[in-house]
Amino acid sequence: MKFKPQNILVIHFGQIGDVILSLPALQIIREKFPKAKITALIGKSGADIVEISGFVDEKIIVDRVRLRDSGKIWSIKQVFKLLRNVRTQKFDFIIDLHSLYETNLLGFFSGAKHRLYASRGNRSLDFLANFQPKPPRINRLLHLTDYYLDVLKPLGVENPKRFVNISPQKKHLEEIEKLLSNKNIEKRKLVGLFPGAGHASRRWSLENFSLLSKLLLSNKNLQPIVFLGPEEEHLRQKIEETFSPEVLILDKLSLLQFAAALSFLDVLISNDTGAAHIGAVVGTKIVLVMDKRAPANYLPCTENLSVVNSGTLDEIGVEEVFEASRKILSN
Structure with a gap:
């Protein structure tokens, strides 16, 4: 594949268990694009694990619980602040592993030329993605690790490793x-x-x-x-x-x-x-x-x-x- 993005944003707002189960997918992205800068837009609970994995270069941490529970005006200001931050970094490829309405919209307005979204049916706006071919629609019978790996199939990923071990600092x-x-x-x-x-x-x-x-x-x-x-x-x-x-x-x-x-x-x-x-x-x-x-x-x-x-x-x-x-x- 000739596709060689230089500045990748991977979005995942899941809980820590979900983030850990997505680490094989993060490892694949790192191996597929070894020279690219990879940033994780990550929920607060999973940020530390992603950092010690060694698969990303930078993190943007979002406290979704605080956004949900705080006043609407403050939360809206924080969302626009996040969007400005993302747009400023000029990502050329968005991979949305979480793929909810809000993350799909964030990716769409990020300015990134290429967008690959997990397909979660009624829970996502994956029509806003433009990467071809599209990943298979979520199969709820799959193990979550395999679901995340399926999102990367359009990148030509075959027989990926399902197990990842990381070393504490x-x-x-x-x-x-x-x-x-x-x-x-x-x-x-x-x-x-x-x-x-x-x-x-x-x-x-x-x-x-x-x-x-x-x-x-x-x-x-x-x-x-x-x-x-x-x-x-x-x-x-x-x-x-x-x-x-x-x-x-x-x-x-x-x-x-x-x-x-x-x-x-x-x-x-x-x-x-x-x-x-x-x-x-x-x-x-x-x-x-x-x-x-x-x-x-x-x-x-x-x-x-x-x-x-x-x-x-x-x-x-x-x-x-x-x-x-x-x-x-x-x-």
């Missing part, structure tokens, strides 16, 4: 190494537990995680570590009351410190949430606890994944999850 690895060095756990395998999730319906009970930690501690070679993000801080007191003092609790980590910490684990046992995707992309084995109603096309994209599911989360037994973690640790 050295300074964050050193910070976590220093943190763990004081815990006297050097000779143990580290088992992460992430009891949080964005919605209560996706949370295996804290009592189950507590019982699981006791099973893990029965093996002197295993060290459970509970991770708490900002949304799980309210659980800390209950965890301290119900979990053994031998269980480590790590909280107040930045996202990049969290990614670094997960890379030290031998396995992460997590609810269906962004933590599992972060663990997978830094190369950690994952045991995912979820009910069967959750869509399989959003699973972490890794070969080191064990899914424990049932009709409801309450039906998933502690011994079942423990056995899954034991098996994946032995592989």
Whole structure:
């Protein structure tokens, strides 16, 4: 293909799990256009992961939650400010992986000569794209990573790599190494537990995680570590009351410190949430606890994944999850 853009804008406003599942597509764009400058127009939650991926040169960060929840006048001013910023940078190629009305319009008014949009049916204005041929319409049965890769088919992408591993930054690895060095756990395998999730319906009970930690501690070679993000801080007191003092609790980590910490684990046992995707992309084995109603096309994209599911989360037994973690640790 003779098409050689020099200044590319990739748009993705998805949540962190969605952004991680799009990293293989970002890697393809980087490999396809190695000399181009690539900028990511990215939601706030996914910005740090995109930065350490090494696939983009610059970021434009948009806080969509603040735009949604702030006053209309302020939000409208910010949108026009964003549009001016995009137009000033004179992009010659827009790739809209998110492809919603607002992102399609932004791409259209950006001044870019070439526009390639994901086709999301009634949720997008993909007729505003002009790149030929057009990508296939979204197939909701596809895994999300494959959906993002499909968007790039018009670029002549064939047999793309589906798995991406990224390395946390050295300074964050050193910070976590220093943190763990004081815990006297050097000779143990580290088992992460992430009891949080964005919605209560996706949370295996804290009592189950507590019982699981006791099973893990029965093996002197295993060290459970509970991770708490900002949304799980309210659980800390209950965890301290119900979990053994031998269980480590790590909280107040930045996202990049969290990614670094997960890379030290031998396995992460997590609810269906962004933590599992972060663990997978830094190369950690994952045991995912979820009910069967959750869509399989959003699973972490890794070969080191064990899914424990049932009709409801309450039906998933502690011994079942423990056995899954034991098996994946032995592989």
